[in-house]
Amino acid sequence: MSAGPETPPGSGSDRDGGAAAGAVVPATAGPRRRLGRLERLAIEGVMTREVINWLSFWKSSTFSSTVEPTIYLLAFGFGFGSIVSEIDGYDYVDYVGTGTVATSVLFGSAFSAMFGSFVKREFQRTYDAILAAPVDVEELVTAEALWMAIRASVYGCFPLLVAMIFGLDPAWGMLLVPLLCFPCAFGFASFGLLISAIVRSIDSFSYYQSLILTPLFLVAGTFFPLDGLPRGIQIASELNPLHHLVELVRGAAFGFDGWHDVARFAALIVFALVMWRLAIRQSTKRLIT
Amino acid sequence: MPPPSALSLKGVRKAFGPVQAVDGLDLEVPEGTCVGLLGPNGAGKSTTMRLLTAQSIADEGTIDVLGFSLPGESKQARAVMGLVPQLDNLDTTLTVRDNLRVFVRLYRVPRAEREDAIRRALEIATLTERADTKVDALSGGMRRRLLIARALVHRPRLVLLDEPTVGLDPQVRQELWALIDRLRSEGVSILMSTHYIEEAERLADTVTVMAEGRAVATGRPKDLILEHAGRTVLEVYGPPEHLRTVETAAQDAGHDHRRTGTSVAILRAEGLGGSLAGHAGHERAANLEDVFVALTGEEVA
Numbered sequence: 001m002s003a004g005p006e007t008p009p010g011s012g013s014d015r016d017g018g019a020a021a022g023a024v025v026p027a028t029a030g031p032r033r034r035l036g037r038l039e040r041l042a043i044e045g046v047m048t049r050e051v052i053n054w055l056s057f058w059k060s061s062t063f064s065s066t067v068e069p070t071i072y073l074l075a076f077g078f079g080f081g082s083i084v085s086e087i088d089g090y091d092y093v094d095y096v097g098t099g100t101v102a103t104s105v106l107f108g109s110a111f112s113a114m115f116g117s118f119v120k121r122e123f124q125r126t127y128d129a130i131l132a133a134p135v136d137v138e139e140l141v142t143a144e145a146l147w148m149a150i151r152a153s154v155y156g157c158f159p160l161l162v163a164m165i166f167g168l169d170p171a172w173g174m175l176l177v178p179l180l181c182f183p184c185a186f187g188f189a190s191f192g193l194l195i196s197a198i199v200r201s202i203d204s205f206s207y208y209q210s211l212i213l214t215p216l217f218l219v220a221g222t223f224f225p226l227d228g229l230p231r232g233i234q235i236a237s238e239l240n241p242l243h244h245l246v247e248l249v250r251g252a253a254f255g256f257d258g259w260h261d262v263a264r265f266a267a268l269i270v271f272a273l274v275m276w277r278l279a280i281r282q283s284t285k286r287l288i289t
Numbered sequence: 290m291p292p293p294s295a296l297s298l299k300g301v302r303k304a305f306g307p308v309q310a311v312d313g314l315d316l317e318v319p320e321g322t323c324v325g326l327l328g329p330n331g332a333g334k335s336t337t338m339r340l341l342t343a344q345s346i347a348d349e350g351t352i353d354v355l356g357f358s359l360p361g362e363s364k365q366a367r368a369v370m371g372l373v374p375q376l377d378n379l380d381t382t383l384t385v386r387d388n389l390r391v392f393v394r395l396y397r398v399p400r401a402e403r404e405d406a407i408r409r410a411l412e413i414a415t416l417t418e419r420a421d422t423k424v425d426a427l428s429g430g431m432r433r434r435l436l437i438a439r440a441l442v443h444r445p446r447l448v449l450l451d452e453p454t455v456g457l458d459p460q461v462r463q464e465l466w467a468l469i470d471r472l473r474s475e476g477v478s479i480l481m482s483t484h485y486i487e488e489a490e491r492l493a494d495t496v497t498v499m500a501e502g503r504a505v506a507t508g509r510p511k512d513l514i515l516e517h518a519g520r521t522v523l524e525v526y527g528p529p530e531h532l533r534t535v536e537t538a539a540q541d542a543g544h545d546h547r548r549t550g551t552s553v554a555i556l557r558a559e560g561l562g563g564s565l566a567g568h569a570g571h572e573r574a575a576n577l578e579d580v581f582v583a584l585t586g587e588e589v590a
């Protein structure tokens with residue numbers, strides 16, 4: 001989804017070498033020189049920065065994004081597990097182990113997008129530096145969301161690995177988990193970038209955290225089934241991307257639910273695309289004055 | 290035919306809410322020259338820089354950079370120019386080399402030339418020995434040199450320097466001047482905003498004095514001095530009441546003058562006569578600071 005139909009692969013690279021020799025630039029820019037939108041080179045450039053930075057702090061980043069869901073898994077798995085042994089026909093540790101994949105994706109994408117991008121924009125002025133290079137806001141946002149989505153999709157697998165230690169049976173379908181996580185992670189990373197582009201102060205994140213993210217995370221079918229909840233909440237949960245991801249991951253572990261799961265995956269893609277465009281629009285407003 | 294422009298602004302206006310930051314600015318950087326944008330804080334220099342990278346979009350007027358029309362073709366323009374920002378935005382937890390490694394990618398240096406580009410940038414910044422040091426551990430001067438070198442990895446034909454030496458020691462400042470002077474001698478076009486008079490005087494081929502969002506004078510430093518401050522300036526020192534008398538006399542004689550704390554400076558002192566001639570003072574050559582104050586009415590740092 002990174003590349004829209006208008007992506008011209010590798011356009012513009014022809015000029016880079018020529019500039020070195022101080023070649024004369026024609027007074028008018030011909031179509032050959034027109035740089036397109038969502039260029040691979042620009043997106044790769046921004047992602048390179050993210051990867052190089054990540055390599056310098058991957059330990060702490062990986063720690064916070066994987067340990068927290070693991071703690072949830074252990075606390076609920078063993079805490080509730082001692083009271084509840086089975087839910088919906090699943091062993092409770094298996095139930096929570098598959099469910100916290102979504103939690104991990106959320107923490108790895110939305111939170112790092114909100115705080116990370118705020119810091120890069122307001123304190124480190126990184127975005128100013130990037131936007132002075134041939135990178136547009138659209139590419140910047142896309143690259144940031146892509147990188148965070150890839151990272152969060154990988155982090156999302158950790159709870160499964162931990163749950164395996166505690167008895168979750170491996171299944172081939174689990175290899176699909178990173179792929180299932182990706183659109184959801186991309187959507188939440190974009191959501192984080194969107195919120196970051198809205199707020200004036202870093203403290204304001206707590207409103208969005210408390211009013212949007214925490215409810216989404218608790219009412220996703222991660223720790224308890226939604227059947228017992230009031231009907232209104234059940235219907236509302238169909239709008240919760242995390243709920244769809246939770247169900248898809250359980251599908252990957254225990255068997256998919258045919259077209260129903262295809263529809264869930266499609267919903268995640270729609271979520272991702274909508275958030276992506278909104279993040280671009282709001283970020284442009286914020287960054288280009 | 291006039292020499293081609295690396296950069297040209299015509300009638301550019303930009304307001305932020307009620308604040309008219311740039312108010313009908315005309316500005317020209319002929320190719321291969323260094324133009325100093327001199328003005329007090331709030332004159333619109335930084336907004337002008339943002340307009341040139343299309344991080345701000347002008348309300349009115351036309352902006353051309355290296356033959357590209359902004360903001361529509363700003364991406365092409367950004368690919369062949371470099372910006373040295375006023376605020377240090379290096380990645381401080383990364384090494385010098387990694388900072389450059391990111392920017393050779395962002396500036397699309399072809400893969401085969403990347404290592405060379407990084408080596409060259411390290412040499413320009415004289416940081417080859419510190420390539421694997423984290424930016425955190427560099428001195429202020431080193432960081433600024435890296436900031437400049439980072440803007441040069443793709444051999445840009447135009448470099449924008451936004452207050453390149455602000456807040457640095459005089460010694461470090463001179464070091465950077467040498468670096469900028471070298472760039473200029475290599476034929477890179479430069480637009481440099483500054484509020485340090487000496488910086489503009491030393492480095493700029495032409496200076497545009499900016500006040501309240503527009504260009505109030507443009508020319509070679511020595512022409513500007515001659516035109517707006519004359520050849521010599523008489524600095525008269527003395528107690529406040531004496532200075533007031535001198536000011537009144539200058540006023541009556543129609544001479545531009547300014548108070549510089551402990552003295553009154555009378556511009557165009559070479560034509561001094563009448564009641565003013567008798568005042569003992571120190572005669573010195575007029576300088577760009579006199580021009581600046583005469584044109585903007587502001588004292589400088």
